Amino acid sequence: MILVGMLDSPYVRRCAISMKLMDIRFEHQAVSVFRHFDRFRTINPVVKAPSLVCDDGTVLMDSTLIVDYLETCVEPGRALMPAASPARREALRLVGLAMAACEKCVQIVYEKEQRAVPDAKWMDRVVGQANTAFAELEKAAAKARPWLQGEELNAADVAVAVAWRFGQYYDSAEVPASKYPALVAYSARAEALPEFSSTPLD
Numbered sequence: 747m748i749l750v751g752m753l754d755s756p757y758v759r760r761c762a763i764s765m766k767l768m769d770i771r772f773e774h775q776a777v778s779v780f781r782h783f784d785r786f787r788t789i790n791p792v793v794k795a796p797s798l799v800c801d802d803g804t805v806l807m808d809s810t811l812i813v814d815y816l817e818t819c820v821e822p823g824r825a826l827m828p829a830a831s832p833a834r835r836e837a838l839r840l841v842g843l844a845m846a847a848c849e850k851c852v853q854i855v856y857e858k859e860q861r862a863v864p865d866a867k868w869m870d871r872v873v874g875q876a877n878t879a880f881a882e883l884e885k886a887a888a889k890a891r892p893w894l895q896g897e898e899l900n901a902a903d904v905a906v907a908v909a910w911r912f913g914q915y916y917d918s919a920e921v922p923a924s925k926y927p928a929l930v931a932y933s934a935r936a937e938a939l940p941e942f943s944s945t946p947l948d
Contacts, residue, residue: 747772750786751779751795754947756848756912757809758796763904764813766941768820810845813901826901833895837902840886840894843879844905850876851913854920873920876913880926883910887928892935899939907936915947 749765749772751758765772777786779795790797790805798806798815806812817825828834853872857864883906886894893899894906910933913921923930936942 747801748775748799749773750775750777750789750797750799752776753945754915755795756852756908756947759912759945759947760809760904760908761796761798761812761816762945763908763941764816764826764901766945767826767899767904768816768824770816770819810841826899826904828895828900836895837900840883840902841905843882844902844909847876847879847883847909848912850879851909851917851921854917869920876917876921877925880910880913880921880929884926884928887926887932890928890932894932899936903936907933907942911937911947 747765747770749758749761753759753762753774753776762772762774775789777789777795779786779793783793786793786795786797789799790807792807794807796807796809796812798812800806806815813826817827822829828837850872854869854876857869857872887906891897893903895902906929910926910929914923914933
């Protein structure tokens with residue numbers, strides 16, 4: 747399998763870390779949707795990161811769909827998503843919050859970097875949404891023992907840790923760490939793991 751995209755994307759990083767945790771062998775191609783647009787288009791004409799090129803040449807996109815597919819490629823004991831409810835439902839809730847936080851943090855980055863003058867009203871809205879998502883995740887991180895759903899790290903942990911790291915790397919002014927001490931401590935635990943540290947955002 748080939749994972750295409752830059753690790754400064756939280757979605758690409760989520761997939762790469764998940765694959766390492768599930769012990770799925772893959773090649774990573776650091777192709778940018780901005781700097782290498784034409785090259786990316788030869789891999790996926792939609793030019794969307796991450797893109798996963800399967801062994802038979804099929805191209806998948808969207809991190810949630812890619813991770814869902816990867817779960818079918820391993821034995822149940824290596825899968826990251828809890829199989830049974832209510833644990834699965836809670837994991838899905840946490841992943842949803844993390845992906846919402848990612849989406850809003852990416853929008854903040856685009857607003858700051860792509861507009862000569864950011865739209866203040868839009869910025870207030872997306873910054874508020876990002877902080878609301880992280881506030882919900884802060885509650886979960888405060889209960890982590892040591893991970894969000896107990897002793898075993900799972901898919902929700904990957905999504906939440908990646909979202910927080912991205913938000914702090916790019917949007918720390920808009921998402922102040924001082925408001926989220928549990929997420930700060932939780933992120934430090936996750937980022938210390940070899941699967942995370944070997945997959946740096948920067």
